[in-house]
Amino acid sequence: MTEKAKYRTWIRVYKLVIFIGMALILLDALFLPIELYLKVVAVILALPFLYISFLLLYSIYQFSPIGGNYQSRIHDFIVSKVDWDGKGKALDIGAGNGSLIIKLAKAFPEGAFTGIDFWGRGWGYSKEQCKRNAEVEGVSNRVKFLKASAADLPFEDGEFDLVVSCLTFHEVKDSKNKTEVVKEALRVLKPGGNFVFLDLFGDEKIFGDEQAFLEEIRAQASNLESCKLADAVQLPKLLLHKKVLGHARILKGKK
Numbered sequence: 523m524t525e526k527a528k529y530r531t532w533i534r535v536y537k538l539v540i541f542i543g544m545a546l547i548l549l550d551a552l553f554l555p556i557e558l559y560l561k562v563v564a565v566i567l568a569l570p571f572l573y574i575s576f577l578l579l580y581s582i583y584q585f586s587p588i589g590g591n592y593q594s595r596i597h598d599f600i601v602s603k604v605d606w607d608g609k610g611k612a613l614d615i616g617a618g619n620g621s622l623i624i625k626l627a628k629a630f631p632e633g634a635f636t637g638i639d640f641w642g643r644g645w646g647y648s649k650e651q652c653k654r655n656a657e658v659e660g661v662s663n664r665v666k667f668l669k670a671s672a673a674d675l676p677f678e679d680g681e682f683d684l685v686v687s688c689l690t691f692h693e694v695k696d697s698k699n700k701t702e703v704v705k706e707a708l709r710v711l712k713p714g715g716n717f718v719f720l721d722l723f724g725d726e727k728i729f730g731d732e733q734a735f736l737e738e739i740r741a742q743a744s745n746l747e748s749c750k751l752a753d754a755v756q757l758p759k760l761l762l763h764k765k766v767l768g769h770a771r772i773l774k775g776k777k
């Protein structure tokens with residue numbers, strides 16, 4: 523049987539296990555010899571955990587190829603927004619299991635590609651799986667993977683002709699200021715080079731006031747375009763919940 527690439531979804535399984543576990547522990551109260559009002563309280567407390575568990579399960583289904591395949595479709599959309607002649611070097615920051623950088627390598631057969639990631643615990647992503655996926659997809663000769671933090675990229679200023687990133691900046695724990703992580707991505711981009719970033723840029727708790735954030739990025743980039751993911755890709759309503767992709771924006775521009 524031919525081997526298939528394994529990409530996994532953006533939903534961390536351990537989170538799902540915690541929410542389902544909490545809901546089950548609370549619902550256990552229904553079978554205990556306790557007062558009825560305590561059982562009612564336990565069920566009420568279990569409801570938010572049940573709701574989040576449902577949301578996570580639904581998202582896994584919709585992101586994966588057995589459901590709506592939206593994760594792959596969103597990566598395809600990012601590739602379609604790339605404005606590049608395909609000659610030179612491209613970087614994906616937070617490569618996960620390599621899906622986006624491998625799609626780019628397939629779309630631009632003359633380019634050289636690097637995917638970096640922290641590959642911390644909990645995601646189920648790894649450098650080994652990235653390499654395996656690149657081999658399976660037939661692009662391993664043009665794609666390399668490197669363990670590094672997005673907060674401190676091990677590259678010279680202006681090393682890349684194209685920089686992309688998908689849902690990574692907000693996850694970077696080693697930098698309190700996530701706008702600085704976006705600026706670090708722009709540092710390694712050549713003057714005149716292009717970038718396409720997808721992240722939760724609309725979430726004020728992470729990136730601060732959206733207009734102020736865009737002004738800061740505009741100071742380092744030209745032709746900056748920002749749009750809601752929901753306006754660019756048709757998504758099921760529940761994926762647009764603020765706990766999933768409700769705050770997601772696409773940022774595209776030139777340095």
Ligand SMILES: C[S@@+](CC[C@H](N)C(=O)[O-])C[C@H]1O[C@@H](n2cnc3c(N)ncnc32)[C@H](O)[C@@H]1O
Pocket residue numbers: 532615616617618619621622638639640641642645647670671672673687688689690693694695696
């Ligand atoms: C939601 S996943 C997105 C993965 C991939 N970009 C995709 O679209 O499939 C977030 C990624 O950010 C990575 N990440 C978290 N902190 C990081 C850091 N400090 N530096 C680089 N990558 C990091 C995680 O390992 C994970 O692969």
